[in-house]
Amino acid sequence: MVLVTESLVRDLTEILSEQQVTANLTILEQHGKDESYHRPHLPDVVVFPANTEEVSRILKYANEHEVPIIPFGLGSSVEGQVIPYQGGISIDFQLMNKILEVRPSDFLVRVQPGVSRTQLNKELKKYGLFFSVDPGADATLGGMTATNASGTTSVKYGVMRDQVRDLEVVLADGRIIHTGNLSAKSSSGYHLTGLFVGSEGTLGVFTEMTLRVYGIPESIVSGRAVFPTMEAAVTTVNDFLSAGIPVARVEFVDAHSISQFNLYNQTEYPEQPTLFIEFHGNEEGLQNDVRFAKRLAQDNHCSDFVIENDSKKRAQLWEARHQLAYAFIHLSGGKKMMVTDVVVPLSELVGAVQHARKVIDETGLNGGILGHVGDGNYHVILMINPGDPNELAKAEKINAQLVDYALKRGGTCTGEHGVGVGKAKYQLKEHGPALDIMKAFKQTIDPKGILNPGKIFL
């Protein structure tokens, strides 16, 4: 039973200091929503722990009194993951934002969950290192671990799960465990780290993460390639990968999204299907790779292949790519974003994006396609008024059609955004009887169901 807010605040201020506990309405509202169309709901209280021991004490208390716990990073997730639909305690990690240790020779870093990806990269630059995963928002590493985030560089460096060596996790009953170690490989025991990554706050609360980092490549070249059709653009991605070109990023943006992008940024990019590309390597090798990539693109009728060597221009190019979702948001007069997130095997990608365009056009909604196509992952961004049942139904229909298309071809309903509440309805279809095993594991380590209830499972 959820305690009333007053007694919750009183009890929690015995565990933490008064400044670390609040039921202020503005702060509750900030912790009652994410960046999507999902209906907001307030937590009863928000707490700001400063260390692992405090998190452990909060969880012991919550478990004893059966109060829901909702870990909160930046709140940039898009499937309702942080929304406390059953009230409870939202744990905000902004005071736990320290980079605890950089181990350059081991290519490892140990961080608290409230560290943001740009904060980490700023520090790592001093060592000639970088952290590879880059979702669009300046998300926290705790949130990124909990959603198994990925982004533009995953085609080369992998997703969040590939970067996590060890997690310090506080379990529902307040116990503190480590799931891994510092070594590059291990055959010891079950792969608990892999299980906790992507668990969306439903299995435990992360208080420290040990992550892989990489040396900044000697040479980086970015560019843009413009194509007459989506098919030509996506086929080129396959050609790059088949040719073994060291692609570090390859992002597809459809013609409609480029038009939104031009309007928002006042640029004049050709409003045609476009690939944003980046290659990492050494200078000599990259010159050959870029020449070869250009030839492959031209074989697919690429009309414009623009290369940026200058680091400032490269940064602008990727900043612009990351601003794409915000272009849709700012141009759609208060509407909310529904973003689909399926992945298909690469051989199915051409058909998949063509299918996506067809189903968007059939509904007449404002929707663009973009994606981390080197991974077979693409998004449809739809701007909708969630209060309009007609628009919502159309958007949900598109989402369902794309999921169905992907699952029939061996794909998944979410490549990186996670399940939250938005994708819970597709879990049984995707996992079949394996879903019962997931539920059994959840029941074993969180028997009272206090950890982010109502997420992942219906």
Ligand SMILES: Cc1cc2nc3c(=O)[nH]c(=O)nc-3n(C[C@H](O)[C@H](O)[C@H](O)COP(=O)(O)OP(=O)(O)OC[C@H]3O[C@@H](n4cnc5c(N)ncnc54)[C@H](O)[C@@H]3O)c2cc1C
């Ligand atoms: C414009 C835009 C573009 C985006 N692009 C991408 C993209 O390219 N790739 C991608 O992967 N995502 C993308 N996202 C989604 C989002 O940024 C990611 O899901 C991100 O990982 C969420 O991080 P966060 O810090 O905001 O976490 P939150 O939204 O605060 O939380 C996300 C989940 O993590 C849990 N959580 C948070 N901290 C902890 C902790 N310490 N311990 C346990 N659980 C915790 C929460 O309970 C919740 O379930 C995008 C979002 C936006 C708005």
